[in-house]
Amino acid sequence: MNKGLFITVEGPEGAGKTTIIQLIAEELQTEGYSVILTREPGGIPIAEKIRNIILDKAHTEMDPKTEALLYAAARRQHLVQKVVPALEKGDIVLCDRFIDASIVYQGYARKIGVEEVLAINEFAVENTMPNLTLYFDIEPEIGLARIKKNRSSEVNRLDLEGLSFHKLVREGYLTLAEQFPNRIKKIDANQTVEEVKKAAKAYIMDCVQKR
Numbered sequence: 550m551n552k553g554l555f556i557t558v559e560g561p562e563g564a565g566k567t568t569i570i571q572l573i574a575e576e577l578q579t580e581g582y583s584v585i586l587t588r589e590p591g592g593i594p595i596a597e598k599i600r601n602i603i604l605d606k607a608h609t610e611m612d613p614k615t616e617a618l619l620y621a622a623a624r625r626q627h628l629v630q631k632v633v634p635a636l637e638k639g640d641i642v643l644c645d646r647f648i649d650a651s652i653v654y655q656g657y658a659r660k661i662g663v664e665e666v667l668a669i670n671e672f673a674v675e676n677t678m679p680n681l682t683l684y685f686d687i688e689p690e691i692g693l694a695r696i697k698k699n700r701s702s703e704v705n706r707l708d709l710e711g712l713s714f715h716k717l718v719r720e721g722y723l724t725l726a727e728q729f730p731n732r733i734k735k736i737d738a739n740q741t742v743e744e745v746k747k748a749a750k751a752y753i754m755d756c757v758q759k760r
């Protein structure tokens with residue numbers, strides 16, 4: 550059994566996931582916890598290369614099932630090479646997106662089918678699931694405006710989807726959060742960075758104390 554804690558963060562584009570977990574990782578490290586901060590797709594060289602293929606704005610011809618399989622392949626490699634070894638050491642792993650993103654983006658918003666996407670992902674992750682998932686809830690109009698406002702934010706192939714796609718993404722996350730209330734905790738991401746961080750940290754510390 551793993552001694553560590555696997556915590557994932559999810560949400561629509563521009564919800565503030567990356568900003569907040571970076572701040573929390575630094576705080577936890579200062580408090581003496583051993584923390585790994587990572588992301589999907591990516592986090593290790595093979596998965597970062599797959600990320601570049603998936604998110605390249607020039608790849609407009611990518612088939613939705615190819616996209617789903619590439620996310621699952623990147624996930625598998627990242628999990629076995631980085632996440633599971635860290636959990637076995639007892640680390641806290643903070644991961645920017647995981648399996649819920651595939652369920653929502655590919656299964657729900659791209660309409661491949663939630664069950665189909667779940668099946669390929671169960672093959673990829675076997676039994677490794679997060680202890681806690683923080684869902685940063687935000688209206689897509691607000692999240693996308695944040696990304697556009699900050700010129701240094703990466704704008705990828707999925708960011709460029711229409712508003713109706715991003716509305717489906719939010720709808721999918723809200724449905725998942727209702728389905729799995731014990732694992733997925735919803736946070737209002739339309740607050741100041743300090744307020745969002747406080748809410749996220751409280752859920753994380755609750756999980757740490759129950760470990």
Ligand SMILES: Nc1ncnc2c1ncn2[C@@H]1O[C@H](COP(=O)(O)OP(=O)(O)OP(=O)(O)O)[C@@H](O)[C@H]1O
Nearest residue numbers: 561562563564565566567568695696699740741742
């Ligand atoms: N609570 C907040 N209020 C206002 N702006 C914010 C807030 N949190 C983050 N931002 C800003 O919004 C932009 C997107 O933030 P960030 O990259 O953390 O989001 P994200 O959820 O990781 O997005 P993506 O999934 O698209 O990568 C950044 O410019 C960031 O500074």
Ligand SMILES: Cc1cn([C@H]2C[C@H](O)[C@@H](COP(=O)(O)O)O2)c(=O)[nH]c1=O
Nearest residue numbers: 589590620646647650651654655707708
């Ligand atoms: C893991 C995962 C991600 N996505 C999408 C969500 C985002 O649009 C990008 C990742 O970019 P970010 O700036 O790092 O959030 O990929 C997806 O569609 N399916 C997935 O499984």
